[in-house]
Amino acid sequence: MLENKANPTFSKSTGLPRKRFYRARAHSNPLSDSHFPIPISPHHVDYSLHYPQFFPSSDQVHSTKKVEFADIGCGFGGLLISLSTLFPESLMIGMELRDKVTEYVKERISALRVANPGQYQNISVVRTNSMKYIPNYFEKGQLSKMFFLFPDPHFKEKNHRRRVISLHLLDEYAYVLGVGGIIYTITDVEELGDWMKACLESHPMFEALTVEELEADPVVKLLSSATEEGQKVARNGGQTFQAVYRRIQPSS
Amino acid sequence: MEDDAPMDFGESNKDIEVAPALIAVHPNQESVAVAVGSDLRVFDVHGDCAISLVDDSSKGSLHKDSIRAIRYGASGKLLVSAGDDKLVKIWSTESWRCVSTVCSEKRVTAVAITNDGLYVCFADKFGVVWVVDLDGTDGQAVAKKKAAQLLSHYCSIITSLEFSPDGKFIVSADRDFKIRVTVFPNKPLDGAHEIQSFCLGHTEFVSCLAFVCTLEYPQGFLVSGGGDSTVRLWDIYSGSLLDTYEVGGKAGLLESNGREEECCSVITDLCTNQDGTLVAVAVQGLQEIILLKCSLSARSISLAKVVPIGGETFIPTRLEVSFSTGLLWMVTGVSNLRGFEYPSLARVRVISGLKSNADFLQNEPFVLEDNEIPGGRKLLEKLQGSISFDEKVFMAAAEALKTAMSNLLIKKQYSVEKREFRKKTRNDRKIKQ
């Protein structure tokens, strides 16, 4: 694009690579908030690394296959593993902030792929801060399902802005979800459950699923049982609060 | 896990408070405003006189801390000023009274007025954009207004706000390399929830935005400048990057004095001319204006001309083209400069000949002498606060601004050792498996 407008990567005076360009171009992405890489845009994500069986050669990066489900704050990955066999043709990704947890999920998926040839090829995980970088991963309307299972409650009023569901963040989730796409939330903290529901309820681009729709959706049953956190809550006999909403066209 | 927690407010450098001088030009060039530190200065070019602003709501100084944004509305009836004192002041350009003061919870970094003049939007340092209804602000009565939340960039500093020429979209740019295009709703006080696109491609903070629009493309295309030394052209409907102009190769000025490490040719400001053919670009450390030719049919931006600014050291901090006259107004300056007799400094200069492409081709753009500037010495005396300067101050000002900008907007890069240390001291590593 701009390569032939002189080569600015090397200093005129020293002939050495300039640090700033080195820094920016040596890694696939320089958007380094703390110290995990962030793709400049969704086009910069190389999915052949995540789903090699779906992208056999890297020149098929432009293949039409796209990630459809995102599990935000996926923790140890239990939901992805359950969904993988339920929707074997859909690509899904977990997003997790903690690096050790992310590493664990990666290893867990590799092990499953080895133990079950041909299976678990459609799930993967990235380490990122979903509250800042969702638009760097997904294009407009790309996703059909988003999951927020047992997110951190952040009780204190002044920490409410840290919650992964808020009216403002829902704008971004509405952007990456296609019309008809579904957002699934569950928590064992009643106050957080009320909060998530209230945010979704007041957002003009989401509407609640009906009771019939909830019953007909096989994924709803997984919300309380598939993840490590869900299982812990169930073991302790805790109550859960879910809110499942559909992305709709805003009325203008 | 505090270090990875999504809190990142970039406000750690409390000691660096130097602020760049700002300039705004009335759409018909009836008046020109300059802000330096907390001082807002206006000169009435039409009436050929300095303006004294009147603010019944405040005693003493109008703003109490550095002003970070000033802007005229499209009709020229209003001027808005806002900044570190968390106040947004709306001025009538008829009476030059403050018609409304809005209190923000946080420091204000950018402002914009809807094209119909009905709403003022401002962005705070925590990434929230607020909207104020101007209804009832008729230019006479002083109104206390409350702002409503419009949208938010999660915990990022918003650097620039701009409305699309047709008023359909509000565009916000941030420190996290992101440009968000949001549908501006019919009822903005209920929030702007529908995102049209994200324009992603900058590899450093985005510092400035402007629209180019022509008769054939009235909806306009967006140009942006950033800390990555690039100016980029975007289609805001799809968010596609159409072209990139890299200033990096050009900006050799500060490198020659052996400080390559620090040099990063940040684009500090850009603006477009009336017929949408030119983009004027100011670059950190460069004593010149880069004029880019913009061809919307070819979806391209390319170098048209570099206009050197002769005379004393003059590295512009802000630019604005007057559509009616085609004059490019530039200011350089800084407030709270330490170690100098006059801690705040502003110098205004003007380049002529940017009205249209024809104008540009016929008349080489050139820098006006002080006495050729509309308003002449009188204007300069008001806006600059002084006529002559000590050369050393300009260099010191340029350095101080560069440091302040990188402290504010460039992310800290941790060394490997430091990173390891930070990892070790985190408390989320004990994972139960």
Ligand SMILES: C[S@@+](CC[C@H](N)C(=O)[O-])C[C@H]1O[C@@H](n2cnc3c(N)ncnc32)[C@H](O)[C@@H]1O
């Ligand atoms: C209580 S756990 C629940 C994990 C999993 N969903 C489950 O149900 O077992 C919440 C997870 O969200 C992750 N998390 C918190 N904030 C995040 C963010 N901004 N981006 C990505 N992940 C985040 C945490 O690291 C943690 O693993």
